[in-house]
Amino acid sequence: MFETIIGLEVHVQLNTQSKLFCSCPTSFNHEQNTNTCPTCLALPGALPVLNKEALRKAGMFGTAVGATINRTSFFDRKSYFYPDSPSAYQITQLYTPIVEHGTLVIDFEDGSQKTIRINRAHIEADAGKNIHEGSISKVDLNRAGTPLLEIVSEPDMRSAEEAILYLKKLHSIVRYIDISDANMQEGSFRVDVNVSIRPKGDEKLYTRVEIKNINSFRFIQRAIEIEVARQKEAWEDGVYEEEIVQETRLFDQVKQETRSMRGKEEAADYRYFPEPDLLKVIVDDAMYADICSIPELPDAKKERFVNDFAISEYHASLITADLENAHYFEEMLSLGISAKNAVTWLIVELQGRLSGGVTPSTSPISAVMLGMLVKRIEEGVISGKAAKEVLDYLLENGGDIDEVIEKLGLKQVSDTGALEALIDEILNANADKVAEYKSGKDKLFGFFVGQAMKASKGSANPNTLNEILQAKLAQ
Amino acid sequence: MITLKEALKLSKEELISLKEELKAKIADNPELNAYIDVLNVGEGIPIAIKDNIQVTGWSVTSGSNILKGYIAPYNATVIEKLLAANMSPFGRTNMDEFAMGSTTESSCYGKTLNPLNPNCVPGGSSGGSAAAVAAGLAVAALGSDTGGSIRQPAAFCGIVGMKPTYGRVSRYGLGAYASSLDQIGPMTQNVEDAAILYDIIQGYDPKDSTSADRNDGTVSDKLDPNVKYKIAIVPDYVKDASEDVRNAYEKAIDVLKSAGHTIVEKTLMDPKYDISAYYITATAEATTNLARYDGIRYGNRVEGENLKDTFLQTRSKGFGAEVQRRIMLGNFVLSSGYYDAYYVKAQKVRSLIQQEYNKIFDEVDLILTPVAPRTAYEFGALSDPLEMYLSDIYTISVNLAGLPAISLPVDTATNGMPVGLQLIAAPYAEQTLFNGALSLETKLKG
Numbered sequence: 001m002f003e004t005i006i007g008l009e010v011h012v013q014l015n016t017q018s019k020l021f022c023s024c025p026t027s028f029n030h031e032q033n034t035n036t037c038p039t040c041l042a043l044p045g046a047l048p049v050l051n052k053e054a055l056r057k058a059g060m061f062g063t064a065v066g067a068t069i070n071r072t073s074f075f076d077r078k079s080y081f082y083p084d085s086p087s088a089y090q091i092t093q094l095y096t097p098i099v100e101h102g103t104l105v106i107d108f109e110d111g112s113q114k115t116i117r118i119n120r121a122h123i124e125a126d127a128g129k130n131i132h133e134g135s136i137s138k139v140d141l142n143r144a145g146t147p148l149l150e151i152v153s154e155p156d157m158r159s160a161e162e163a164i165l166y167l168k169k170l171h172s173i174v175r176y177i178d179i180s181d182a183n184m185q186e187g188s189f190r191v192d193v194n195v196s197i198r199p200k201g202d203e204k205l206y207t208r209v210e211i212k213n214i215n216s217f218r219f220i221q222r223a224i225e226i227e228v229a230r231q232k233e234a235w236e237d238g239v240y241e242e243e244i245v246q247e248t249r250l251f252d253q254v255k256q257e258t259r260s261m262r263g264k265e266e267a268a269d270y271r272y273f274p275e276p277d278l279l280k281v282i283v284d285d286a287m288y289a290d291i292c293s294i295p296e297l298p299d300a301k302k303e304r305f306v307n308d309f310a311i312s313e314y315h316a317s318l319i320t321a322d323l324e325n326a327h328y329f330e331e332m333l334s335l336g337i338s339a340k341n342a343v344t345w346l347i348v349e350l351q352g353r354l355s356g357g358v359t360p361s362t363s364p365i366s367a368v369m370l371g372m373l374v375k376r377i378e379e380g381v382i383s384g385k386a387a388k389e390v391l392d393y394l395l396e397n398g399g400d401i402d403e404v405i406e407k408l409g410l411k412q413v414s415d416t417g418a419l420e421a422l423i424d425e426i427l428n429a430n431a432d433k434v435a436e437y438k439s440g441k442d443k444l445f446g447f448f449v450g451q452a453m454k455a456s457k458g459s460a461n462p463n464t465l466n467e468i469l470q471a472k473l474a475q
Numbered sequence: 476m477i478t479l480k481e482a483l484k485l486s487k488e489e490l491i492s493l494k495e496e497l498k499a500k501i502a503d504n505p506e507l508n509a510y511i512d513v514l515n516v517g518e519g520i521p522i523a524i525k526d527n528i529q530v531t532g533w534s535v536t537s538g539s540n541i542l543k544g545y546i547a548p549y550n551a552t553v554i555e556k557l558l559a560a561n562m563s564p565f566g567r568t569n570m571d572e573f574a575m576g577s578t579t580e581s582s583c584y585g586k587t588l589n590p591l592n593p594n595c596v597p598g599g600s601s602g603g604s605a606a607a608v609a610a611g612l613a614v615a616a617l618g619s620d621t622g623g624s625i626r627q628p629a630a631f632c633g634i635v636g637m638k639p640t641y642g643r644v645s646r647y648g649l650g651a652y653a654s655s656l657d658q659i660g661p662m663t664q665n666v667e668d669a670a671i672l673y674d675i676i677q678g679y680d681p682k683d684s685t686s687a688d689r690n691d692g693t694v695s696d697k698l699d700p701n702v703k704y705k706i707a708i709v710p711d712y713v714k715d716a717s718e719d720v721r722n723a724y725e726k727a728i729d730v731l732k733s734a735g736h737t738i739v740e741k742t743l744m745d746p747k748y749d750i751s752a753y754y755i756t757a758t759a760e761a762t763t764n765l766a767r768y769d770g771i772r773y774g775n776r777v778e779g780e781n782l783k784d785t786f787l788q789t790r791s792k793g794f795g796a797e798v799q800r801r802i803m804l805g806n807f808v809l810s811s812g813y814y815d816a817y818y819v820k821a822q823k824v825r826s827l828i829q830q831e832y833n834k835i836f837d838e839v840d841l842i843l844t845p846v847a848p849r850t851a852y853e854f855g856a857l858s859d860p861l862e863m864y865l866s867d868i869y870t871i872s873v874n875l876a877g878l879p880a881i882s883l884p885v886d887t888a889t890n891g892m893p894v895g896l897q898l899i900a901a902p903y904a905e906q907t908l909f910n911g912a913l914s915l916e917t918k919l920k921g
Contacts, residue, residue: 041772043548044542079809088769089766271806271814273759273818277684277685278685
């Protein structure tokens with residue numbers, strides 16, 4: 001009887017070499033306050049100069065979500081005092097952002113789809129970091145001035161599941177077009193969730209609550225579910241008006257609750273106005289052409305995989321959801337193996353053996369190794385069963401595929417001469433069963449196969465074995 | 476004092492003795508208080524520097540307590556240009572705190588006197604630079620002009636002060652007051668020196684996004700007082716000025732006519748709109764430009780009970796009354812619910828002012844106006860802030876429209892103080908501006 005309304009704001013750190021308004025490097029983990037200059041320290045007289053690369057990457061995102069790219073956009077100052085904000089204003093784009101009115105399609109497991117509207121994406125500068133040590137606080141401004149793209153959706157999502165599908169798709173897109181590392185743990189893909197509820201059928205939007213900075217998809221899903229439950233409970237208890245106020249709440253992972261961050265009595269007035277130190281941002285024809293040409297997107301890649309390799313929609317979407325996975329798959333195929341086998345060995349065999357956040361590309365098995373393993377199966381060098389043993393061994397110890405096959409003695413015998421001798425021996429030793437078979441007891445064929453396989457210690461190539469056995473028994 | 480043009484011919488040794496001589500004279504005149512201190516960089520011609528232009532290793536404070544002791548770690552682009560042209564930043568000149576004022580009384584280093592009459596203000600905010608040049612304590616100086624801060628003190632002290640077209644001179648390293656209005660410019664003994672110094676500091680700077688990416692070349696080598704121009708006068712606009720100023724205006728018109736220029740009458744909109752648009756725009760920008768002075772990274776922190784209190788104490792004790800007044804005004808005009816009524820409207824007025832000037836410059840080359848409604852007044856005469864704001868009526872529209880203008884002494888008032896007038900040119904028409912000013916100056920000396 002209630003409907004959940006979710007809108008998402010995602011801050012994506014653009015992976016440019018230098019900061020948004022100065023030439024300081026954006027790299028992490030340097031000694032505190034070393035990647036700074038007069039501009040990002042906001043010293044008297046220092047001025048910002050826009051990093052064109054950040055503009056280009058923001059524009060590419062616009063192309064990826066089919067949005068309007070404003071050929072003229074503007075920067076604005078957003079004022080607030082905080083030690084990690086050196087100029088006490090953030091340079092952002094409020095009135096005319098670079099990207100507006102895009103869409104993103106999410107795919108449900110049952111194959112159905114939904115279009116989520118993107119209101120805008122604007123460029124802004126990140127703040128530094130405050131570090132609290134007992135009674136003192138320190139400020140590290142290495143991150144101050146790093147370029148962010150804030151991507152704001154319309155309140156189009158109706159469940160935590162939809163929100164997560166949207167976020168995963170968005171994550172995939174920014175990785176595909178290589179505008180961000182989008183590492184949630186390192187804070188280069190930060191999610192703020194706006195959640196409200198309303199009675200089903202109601203058209204108006206009720207009070208939205210913002211939940212800030214949750215750093216994993218799992219926690220985002222949990223935070224939404226918990227916040228929705230809180231709002232529903234307040235409604236049902238008749239205290240909705242009192243308890244649900246427009247505010248920012250934090251998700252407590254340990255206590256599994258959302259908690260008020262600051263009251264509305266301190267609602268900030270950011271006093272936005274156009275940034276006078278920067279002229280209007282013009283996307284000229286050359287840059288526009290550049291912005292319009294972006295790498296293949298996840299959906300296009302998926303479709304191509306389905307069409308070119310005749311793999312299922314489901315498998316294609318599993319593989320293409322993550323850019324590294326897609327590249328891994330493509331590299332496997334470059335060894336000339338069948339796509340179907342590549343899918344099985346990547347998704348079922350390899351991924352099935354990985355845990356704890358390890359992905360194929362971060363596992364000890366490279367795409368070439370896995371591709372080679374499949375190739376050896378296809379060549380008849382080893383059986384599928386043996387290949388699983390090889391994979392287990394490689395995950396544990398690493399090594400060269402062929403050497404491991406040799407070492408484990410898993411090489412199939414496809415040498416007809418050796419197999420013929422082995423089969424002759426078995427047929428001679430079981431002359432009674434041969435007679436029974438010949439008199440019509442076809443089922444005994446399996447018995448001969450089993451005996452031969454056993455004698456070869458499992459190394460006989462089953463196809464070759466079958467062929468020889470059939471020929472001999474037909475004599 | 477020798478002129479900048481003459482100083483260009485001095486040998487290294489002669490420059491050293493010139494600087495010694497200047498130091499001695501400055502030390503002999505402590506009550507004038509034109510300089511905050513006298514440091515020197517390099518072996519070039521000494522140029523006095525307003526206290527809001529960054530010079531590496533100097534304590535550059537914009538005349539404010541909040542920055543006292545702050546050492547600039549980099550050079551402003553204009554300083555790099557001076558050094559490259561064999562000129563030396565020489566001495567830090569006094570100014571109104573953060574360039575907010577018309578008298579140089581609001582400096583944390585105390586007021587500067589007018590060298591022509593110690594009971595009178597030198598004007599502001601570049602009052603220290605103007606007084607230093609007028610008193611023969613500087614060959615030339617740099618000032619900054621946001622709403623008249625070069626031109627008005629130049630007029631009050633009887634020297635030449637020039638504000639370039641917005642974007643002509645890099646603002647990189649200029650402690651910001653109002654970013655869309657600020658320009659650094661020369662303050663000199665005569666028009667030719669102003670042109671020489673202008674040539675050195677002007678030019679595109681990739682470090683300043685608002686810098687104009689164009690190359691119009693130098694003006695001082697092409698100065699020509701004999702080019703005849705069509706010059707607009709604005710009688711309606713002048714009627715509120717003092718008698719001394721009106722007399723000087725009449726005199727300048729006659730001189731320009733006799734020099735062969737064509738005079739045409741034009742009207743400008745009521746300057747009360749300029750005042751509103753200016754004080755809204757400037758304070759809005761200033762309130763954010765000055766927000767960085769929070770005591771966290773540099774400057775004088777006053778420790779409070781908590782973070783918010785530290786911000787509050789630092790800023791309440793660090794900023795003077797006029798700066799605090801403008802910060803509050805700026806916050807007010809930007810606050811939600813007032814933004815459209817004030818800031819947005821002011822920008823509309825601003826573009827109307829620009830259009831009005833454009834229309835006039837479709838027909839004429841230059842406009843002649845007063846610089847201030849009256850000559851330098853006595854200390855304390857303008858104690859009401861609003862009265863002080865109104866004294867800017869003739870200078871601020873030039874900043875709102877981004878135009879180049881030059882103030883030069885034209886007459887002496889009955890009280891013996893100089894009367895300056897200004898010529899205004901179209902954007903980037905500095906050559907025309909200097910030619911016209913040189914023509915007027917030459918004919919006046921006649």
